[in-house]
Amino acid sequence: SGARVRRARNRKLPQYLERGVDVKFSDVAGLGKIREELEEIVKFFTHGEMYRRRGVKIPGGILLCGPPGVGKTLLAKAVAGEAGVNFFSISASQFVEIYVGVGASRVRALYQEARENAPSVVFIDELDAVGRERGLIKGSGGQERDATLNQLLVCLDGFEGKGEVITIASTNRPDILDPALVRPGRFDRKIYIPKPGLIGRIEILKVHARKKPMAPDVDYMAVASMTDGMVGAELANIVEVAAINMMRDTRIEITTDDLLQAAQIEERGMLDRKERSPEMWKQVAINEAAMAVVAVNFPDLRNIEFLTIAPRAGRELGYVRMKMDHVKFKEGMLSRQSLLDHITVQLAPRAADELWYGEHQLSTIWAETADNARSAARSFVLGGLSDKHYGLSDFWVADRINDIDSEALHILHMCYDRAKEILHQNRNLMDAVVDILVEKKSLTKERFFKLVELHGSIQPMPPSV
Ligand code: ADP
Numbered sequence: 001s002g003a004r005v006r007r008a009r010n011r012k013l014p015q016y017l018e019r020g021v022d023v024k025f026s027d028v029a030g031l032g033k034i035r036e037e038l039e040e041i042v043k044f045f046t047h048g049e050m051y052r053r054r055g056v057k058i059p060g061g062i063l064l065c066g067p068p069g070v071g072k073t074l075l076a077k078a079v080a081g082e083a084g085v086n087f088f089s090i091s092a093s094q095f096v097e098i099y100v101g102v103g104a105s106r107v108r109a110l111y112q113e114a115r116e117n118a119p120s121v122v123f124i125d126e127l128d129a130v131g132r133e134r135g136l137i138k139g140s141g142g143q144e145r146d147a148t149l150n151q152l153l154v155c156l157d158g159f160e161g162k163g164e165v166i167t168i169a170s171t172n173r174p175d176i177l178d179p180a181l182v183r184p185g186r187f188d189r190k191i192y193i194p195k196p197g198l199i200g201r202i203e204i205l206k207v208h209a210r211k212k213p214m215a216p217d218v219d220y221m222a223v224a225s226m227t228d229g230m231v232g233a234e235l236a237n238i239v240e241v242a243a244i245n246m247m248r249d250t251r252i253e254i255t256t257d258d259l260l261q262a263a264q265i266e267e268r269g270m271l272d273r274k275e276r277s278p279e280m281w282k283q284v285a286i287n288e289a290a291m292a293v294v295a296v297n298f299p300d301l302r303n304i305e306f307l308t309i310a311p312r313a314g315r316e317l318g319y320v321r322m323k324m325d326h327v328k329f330k331e332g333m334l335s336r337q338s339l340l341d342h343i344t345v346q347l348a349p350r351a352a353d354e355l356w357y358g359e360h361q362l363s364t365i366w367a368e369t370a371d372n373a374r375s376a377a378r379s380f381v382l383g384g385l386s387d388k389h390y391g392l393s394d395f396w397v398a399d400r401i402n403d404i405d406s407e408a409l410h411i412l413h414m415c416y417d418r419a420k421e422i423l424h425q426n427r428n429l430m431d432a433v434v435d436i437l438v439e440k441k442s443l444t445k446e447r448f449f450k451l452v453e454l455h456g457s458i459q460p461m462p463p464s465v
Pocket of ligand 1: 027028029030031069070071072073074075170204207233236
């Protein structure tokens with residue numbers, strides 16, 4: 001038994017497993033007929049033997065197609081949750097690496113983990129990032145991607161019809177996928193998830209309202225009527241913003257008015273994304289450039305892959321793709337310093353806004369990243385990483401919560417000052433990156449690092465907490 005214990009200890013923790021996935025179909029609203037199709041997939045897990053005996057083919061892969069924010073990820077989780085199986089997930093953009101072989105080996109590792117922990121659902125987000133028709137991308141990047149895609153095909157074939165590991169992938173562009181991916185036995189089932197209609201929007205609002213203190217007379221119909229074209233992610237946002245509204249006024253119930261106001265804010269956001277004025281483009285560019293310019297100073301965060309300010313429906317304003325090790329990050333394996341660096345990067349947009357537009361003209365485009373920073377700072381303190389050595393147990397002691405918050409605030413201030421300092425020292429670099437972003441809307445890794453070489457300044461010393 002000593003050997004067994006040792007073996008158990010040596011076994012690596014699965015990297016791609018998402019723990020505690022507890023989503024049920026009842027959490028996904030407005031699906032109509034799609035729900036039946038997905039219930040059938042659950043049955044492949046729960047009644048696999050029956051299907052096999054009757055000679056029914058169990059699919060290897062299911063493709064969920066539809067625009068961002070309609071609930072594709074949520075659905076994949078619900079399938080795993082309803083079937084009571086493990087959920088493994090990766091975003092295909094994480095497969096696409098510069099170094100030859102890395103993408104393919106990640107695919108192998110992902111499927112090996114899924115098999116070892118079967119039955120399981122493997123979820124691949126943004127399949128088109130790796131699944132574009134082969135040969136379309138020239139040069140060595142293309143070759144690497146092809147190797148990754150080939151490996152994925154091999155893994156899919158390994159499970160065909162077995163029903164222990166079912167792959168669910170999401171994409172907004174099923175039309176550009178490599179034909180080999182959609183051959184029988186691979187992603188041979190396509191399920192389209194459209195934007196919700198009026199009734200769908202009412203149902204989605206209600207699902208999110210379940211966990212909130214809603215006034216009994218809330219008029220969901222009114223809110224659904226004025227949110228034409230919005231997807232689940234946006235509707236979920238509206239309920240969150242409405243709750244903030246309520247709390248700001250120290251009321252105890254969310255009213256129709258709160259929801260309508262929140263819907264207006266979301267709507268304006270949508271318009272901003274669609275029709276940006278030149279000033280708005282510049283502001284978004286400053287926001288994104290700031291994160292990249294600050295991140296490049298930090299060892300664990302400097303792997304910037306791509307910058308863009310092109311709007312991505314329903315999501316962020318722009319986005320900086322950093323090759324930060326998300327798995328390490330989620331599992332809490334980043335060093336203390338890297339966590340502080342991470343907080344600093346998340347505060348960079350706020351600091352840039354202050355530097356470029358001044359205290360009195362702050363916008364709110366950094367709200368999301370500032371929020372990330374706040375919660376990271378809190379976790380930092382609760383994780384016992386600050387000098388004051390608070391721990392999780394302190395969280396339950398009422399008069400400690402203030403201490404924890406003020407310590408978190410202290411960390412936020414420190415990281416904020418550091419972000420500002422880095423940006424200040426790198427004004428030339430910022431200007432160069434912003435100019436190109438505004439003009440071209442995106443910036444490759446090569447181009448970005450060329451600018452860093454030309455305009456970047458020396459890295460300032462990290463502060464100590
Ligand atoms: P996608 O994968 O299609 O981009 P997600 O599944 O990530 O979209 O959706 C983001 C969030 O939006 C979900 O976590 C959920 O809170 C909300 N959401 C989206 N669609 C629905 C839906 N049909 N019912 C309930 N909530 C939804």
